[in-house]
Amino acid sequence: xxxKKVLVSGSDGRIGRATVEELQAHGYDVTPADLNAxxxxxxxxxxxxxxxxxxxxxxxxxxxxxxxxxPSPDVHTAEVVFHTNVISTFNVLEAATILGISNITMASSIxxxxxxxxxxxxxxxxxxxxxxxPLLSQDCYGLSKMIGExxxxxxxxxxxxxxLASLRFTFVVDESAQSWxxxxxxxxxxxxxxxxxxxxxxxxRDAAAACRLALEYEAPGHEAFYIxxxxxxxxxxxxxxxxxxxxGDYPIVDSLRGAASPVDVSKAARLLGWRARFNWDRSPLA
Numbered sequence: 001x002x003x004k005k006v007l008v009s010g011s012d013g014r015i016g017r018a019t020v021e022e023l024q025a026h027g028y029d030v031t032p033a034d035l036n037a038x039x040x041x042x043x044x045x046x047x048x049x050x051x052x053x054x055x056x057x058x059x060x061x062x063x064x065x066x067x068x069x070x071p072s073p074d075v076h077t078a079e080v081v082f083h084t085n086v087i088s089t090f091n092v093l094e095a096a097t098i099l100g101i102s103n104i105t106m107a108s109s110i111x112x113x114x115x116x117x118x119x120x121x122x123x124x125x126x127x128x129x130x131x132x133x134p135l136l137s138q139d140c141y142g143l144s145k146m147i148g149e150x151x152x153x154x155x156x157x158x159x160x161x162x163x164l165a166s167l168r169f170t171f172v173v174d175e176s177a178q179s180w181x182x183x184x185x186x187x188x189x190x191x192x193x194x195x196x197x198x199x200x201x202x203x204x205r206d207a208a209a210a211c212r213l214a215l216e217y218e219a220p221g222h223e224a225f226y227i228x229x230x231x232x233x234x235x236x237x238x239x240x241x242x243x244x245x246x247x248g249d250y251p252i253v254d255s256l257r258g259a260a261s262p263v264d265v266s267k268a269a270r271l272l273g274w275r276a277r278f279n280w281d282r283s284p285l286a
Contacts (some may be wrong), residue, residue, distance in 0.1 A: 051202030116196030
């Protein structure tokens, strides 16, 4: 794919900025597109909830990395979050089908599991959680990401030659997080959105690398991948954290102890060749 033309939606957001830089560093011809231009590059101003605009900006590209979305249910009303995220994903997939673009990488979320913004408590079926674990969302944001993945499955049935990847990002760490994350490790708020992501994290540079590697994974089909570091950011033992916040009887593998992440990312390693390189404090992982 190197040297080919790639559209990045949500290019001026946190993951988008890092992804544009990652692709440019690897020789891609990148078109940044966003609703609001904040970066020094020439961002195409596009409302991804408008199919006509999406078709217009996507034409002439070899692949798309779709990152444009409302990233949580916290600021906007539920219907705005759901409508924006679902319709923008539908539009990208519909435009890709119309234009004959078969390579699409999409931002999904660990929130699709349903724990991060849940309205009623429930436990995982097993730990570590992998891509075979059912998605059980109750909230507008998690549901929007669940449906985004279902849309990918539907378009794959329509065109089995498409190569579709849904990247289930977790809490994204960038430079700004270093102003509050060290203190949060020692005195956590322990709200649902914090422990609902199972104390996982991913450095924004690793998130960008996952986008590039998913783009380069051109096998036909739709694959979902958890994208997070193999360790948690809390200093507590993961078994103690799970027992406190998810009390109940469900299987946990004996080897899951200490700082080990309760989310299995081996599929991303196996199929994409992706591995996290950075720790919660942005230092290199051992």
